[in-house]
Amino acid sequence: MSTWHPISRPAFWRRWLPEWSHLPVKIAFQLSLVGLAVFSGIAFFYFMLAMRFDMAEVAKLPAGTTFYDRKGVEISAPGGSGRKLVKRSDIPDFLVKSLRAREDARFFEHSGVDVRGLLRATVRNFKDWDFTQGASTVSMQLARNSFKMKQKSIHRKLLEIALTLRLEANYTKDEILTHYLNRIYFGAGADGIEQAANTYFGKTTSELSDGECALIVGIIRGPHIFSPFRNLDAALEQRSQTLDRLIAMGLIDKKRRDEIAAEPVKLVSEEQRATQTSYALQAVRRELDRVLDSDEIQLGGLHVYTTLDAGWQNRLEVELTRAVEDLEHEKGWTHSTEAAHVPGTEPAYIQYAAVTTETRTGATLALIGGRNYSHSRFDRTRSSRDLGSAFEPFVAAAAAERGKLVLPGKPVLTGRQIGPAEVERLAKRCGIAGPFLKTEDLFRGSVAATPLEMSIGLATLGNKGKRAKPYLIREIRDSVGEVIYTAKPELVQALSPNAASDATSVLARSGGTRCFTGATGSERDAWTLRLGPGGATAIWLGFDKPAAIAREPRLKSLLDEFVQRLGNN
Known part of the structure; x- marks a missing residue:
C-alpha cells in the first residue's frame, strides 16, 4: 500500500530569484535576523540603563562652580549674582529661531535624535577615525549636560541617545528648549541665558533685540573664543553666520538680515559688569575659560582649587x-x-x-x-x-x-x-x-x-x-570629585x-x-x-x-x- 506525499513548492523568493543567488540570500537573511537580535539586545540594554536616571534632574537648577584657595578654604566675595532661570514666555521668538538655525534646524521635527545628521556624522567619524563630528541635537546636549556625560566614546553616545529619547518622552519641546537655555554656559562667568543677557547687554532675556539674540546664540559654540568682551570681531562673525543660516532656512529675508546686521552692538561698560565678585575671581574665571572646554564648564558642580593664598x-x-x-x-x-565716585566719571x-x-x-x-x-x-x-x-x-x-x-x-x-x-x-x-x-x-x-x-x-x-x-588654577574636580585638570608648572x-x-x-x-x-x-x-x-x-x-x-x-x-x-x- 503506497503512501501519498504532497509535493512541496519552493519558497516564493526561490521562484523569482536565479538559483545561484539562493544561498547568498539565505545567508543575508539569517545575518539580518542576527543583526536585528543584536540591535534589539543593545537597545534594551541602554533603555534599561537610561531608566536608572531621574528625569526630574533636567528641570533642577544646576550646581554652580565653587572656588577654593591654595589651602582648600572656599573663596567667597559679596555681591555675586547667581544663575537665574527664565520661563518659555521670557524667551523671544527670534532667539528660538536663531538657536534652531545655529544648533538644531529640525528641533521641532525630530524625536530628539536627528537620524540623518547622526548618519552623516558617523560616516565622517569613520573617515577621520576619530570623534570629529557629534551631530548632537539640542535635546542630546541637554541630556549630556543634565547627567554630566563628558567622555567621548561609543558607550557614552549610545547612552546619550537613550536618555534623549526618555527626555523627549517626559518634556515638551518648549520645556526642553527652556531648560537648555537655562543650563548652558555663555562665557564671561555667565551661566544660563538670563545671566548672559544681563552680563553682555545689561538686559533681561525678554528685552533682547534680534541682533542681540543672534549674537548671543553665536557664542554658544565657543563661549571663551567668541565672547564679545574678549573678541568683538569674532562675536560679530558668529552673528553673521547665524543670520546667514536664518536666510538659508527661509526664516528671514536678506533685507531683514541687513537690518539686523546694521544694529549697533551696545555692550555693558566695564563698570557695569557684575558677573564676577572680585578682581582675583575675575582672573580665575578667565583662566577657567581657557583651560576647560565649554561643555565641561556647562556640566556645573565644578570645584576649582586656585593658587591664591x-x-x-x-x-x-x-x-x-x-x-x-x-x-x-x-x-x-x-x-x-x-x-564712592559716580561710575563712568574719572x-x-x-x-x-x-x-x-x-x-x-x-x-x-x-x-x-x-x-x-x-x-x-x-x-x-x-x-x-x-x-x-x-x-x-x-x-x-x-x-x-x-x-x-x-x-x-x-x-x-x-x-x-x-x-x-x-x-x-x-x-x-x-x-x-x-x-x-x-x-x-x-x-x-x-x-x-x-x-x-x-x-x-x-x-x-x-x-x-x-x-x-x-x-591661577592648580586643580579642577568635577561634581563627583574626579580630577579633570591639573596644572603643571x-x-x-x-x-x-x-x-x-x-x-x-x-x-x-x-x-x-x-x-x-x-x-x-x-x-x-x-x-x-x-x-x-x-x-x-x-x-x-x-x-x-x-x-x-x-x-x-x-x-x-x-x-x-x-x-x-x-x-x-
Missing part, C-alpha cells in the same frame, strides 16, 4: 589700603579722597594694583586689580604703567649676564656697558613685553610694564634666573643664576627680603617691589587719569613703612 591676599589688601589712606591724610594732599582718588607670584612655580598667590571692585571692575594688574627707576634690576641683570659690573643706583652707567638692545633682550626674557626705547633713556626706566609682568620678572630674578609661566631658564643674584643686589635689604620703593621721573606712578623667600610682589600706585603723586609729602617713607609691616614671609 587668601590670608596673604587679605593682608596685602589691608596694608595697602592703610598705606594709601595714610598718604591721603597727609597734610598738603591735594587730591580727592572720595572713593576716578579722582588714588588707585593701586598688586600681584604676588610664587618664585619657584609661577603660581599667583595674590592679585589685587584696584582699590574697590564694587566701584571699578577694571583690572589694573594688566595695565601698563611707566616704570622709572623700578626698571633698574633688569638693567643690572642684563649687564651681569654679559659679565659686566653692576653699579647699584647708577643704572645709566651700568647699562652703557652693554647698550639698549641687550637690556631689551634680557628684559623680554624675564617677561616684560615693552615696547622699549632704543636710547639710553631706557636705562632710566623709559619703559612701561604691567604689575603682573613686573611680578613675573622679579620672581625670575629670585628663582635663579628661571622664568615661570603664571597660573612651566619654567624657562631666562638668564644665569649668577646674573639673577647680581641683579637683586640693586634692591635694598629689609630683613629677609629685597625691596624697592620709588616713583617715576614723571612723578605719576609709584612702585613697590618686594622679593621675599617664597614670593615676588609688584605693587603700583597712581591715578587712572595720570597725575602727579610723587611730590606729595612722605610718599616714599609711607611705602617703606608699608613694606616693613608686611614682614619677611
Whole structure:
C-alpha cells in the first residue's frame, strides 16, 4: 500500500530569484535576523540603563562652580549674582529661531535624535577615525549636560541617545528648549541665558533685540573664543553666520538680515559688569575659560582649587589700603579722597594694583586689580604703567649676564656697558613685553610694564634666573570629585643664576627680603617691589587719569613703612 506525499513548492523568493543567488540570500537573511537580535539586545540594554536616571534632574537648577584657595578654604566675595532661570514666555521668538538655525534646524521635527545628521556624522567619524563630528541635537546636549556625560566614546553616545529619547518622552519641546537655555554656559562667568543677557547687554532675556539674540546664540559654540568682551570681531562673525543660516532656512529675508546686521552692538561698560565678585575671581574665571572646554564648564558642580593664598591676599589688601589712606591724610594732599565716585566719571582718588607670584612655580598667590571692585571692575594688574627707576634690576641683570659690573643706583652707567638692545633682550626674557626705547633713556626706566609682568620678572630674578609661566588654577574636580585638570608648572631658564643674584643686589635689604620703593621721573606712578623667600610682589600706585603723586609729602617713607609691616614671609 503506497503512501501519498504532497509535493512541496519552493519558497516564493526561490521562484523569482536565479538559483545561484539562493544561498547568498539565505545567508543575508539569517545575518539580518542576527543583526536585528543584536540591535534589539543593545537597545534594551541602554533603555534599561537610561531608566536608572531621574528625569526630574533636567528641570533642577544646576550646581554652580565653587572656588577654593591654595589651602582648600572656599573663596567667597559679596555681591555675586547667581544663575537665574527664565520661563518659555521670557524667551523671544527670534532667539528660538536663531538657536534652531545655529544648533538644531529640525528641533521641532525630530524625536530628539536627528537620524540623518547622526548618519552623516558617523560616516565622517569613520573617515577621520576619530570623534570629529557629534551631530548632537539640542535635546542630546541637554541630556549630556543634565547627567554630566563628558567622555567621548561609543558607550557614552549610545547612552546619550537613550536618555534623549526618555527626555523627549517626559518634556515638551518648549520645556526642553527652556531648560537648555537655562543650563548652558555663555562665557564671561555667565551661566544660563538670563545671566548672559544681563552680563553682555545689561538686559533681561525678554528685552533682547534680534541682533542681540543672534549674537548671543553665536557664542554658544565657543563661549571663551567668541565672547564679545574678549573678541568683538569674532562675536560679530558668529552673528553673521547665524543670520546667514536664518536666510538659508527661509526664516528671514536678506533685507531683514541687513537690518539686523546694521544694529549697533551696545555692550555693558566695564563698570557695569557684575558677573564676577572680585578682581582675583575675575582672573580665575578667565583662566577657567581657557583651560576647560565649554561643555565641561556647562556640566556645573565644578570645584576649582586656585593658587591664591587668601590670608596673604587679605593682608596685602589691608596694608595697602592703610598705606594709601595714610598718604591721603597727609597734610598738603591735594587730591580727592572720595572713593564712592559716580561710575563712568574719572576716578579722582588714588588707585593701586598688586600681584604676588610664587618664585619657584609661577603660581599667583595674590592679585589685587584696584582699590574697590564694587566701584571699578577694571583690572589694573594688566595695565601698563611707566616704570622709572623700578626698571633698574633688569638693567643690572642684563649687564651681569654679559659679565659686566653692576653699579647699584647708577643704572645709566651700568647699562652703557652693554647698550639698549641687550637690556631689551634680557628684559623680554624675564617677561616684560615693552615696547622699549632704543636710547639710553631706557636705562632710566623709559619703559612701561604691567604689575603682573613686573611680578613675573622679579620672581625670575629670585628663582635663579628661571622664568615661570603664571597660573591661577592648580586643580579642577568635577561634581563627583574626579580630577579633570591639573596644572603643571612651566619654567624657562631666562638668564644665569649668577646674573639673577647680581641683579637683586640693586634692591635694598629689609630683613629677609629685597625691596624697592620709588616713583617715576614723571612723578605719576609709584612702585613697590618686594622679593621675599617664597614670593615676588609688584605693587603700583597712581591715578587712572595720570597725575602727579610723587611730590606729595612722605610718599616714599609711607611705602617703606608699608613694606616693613608686611614682614619677611
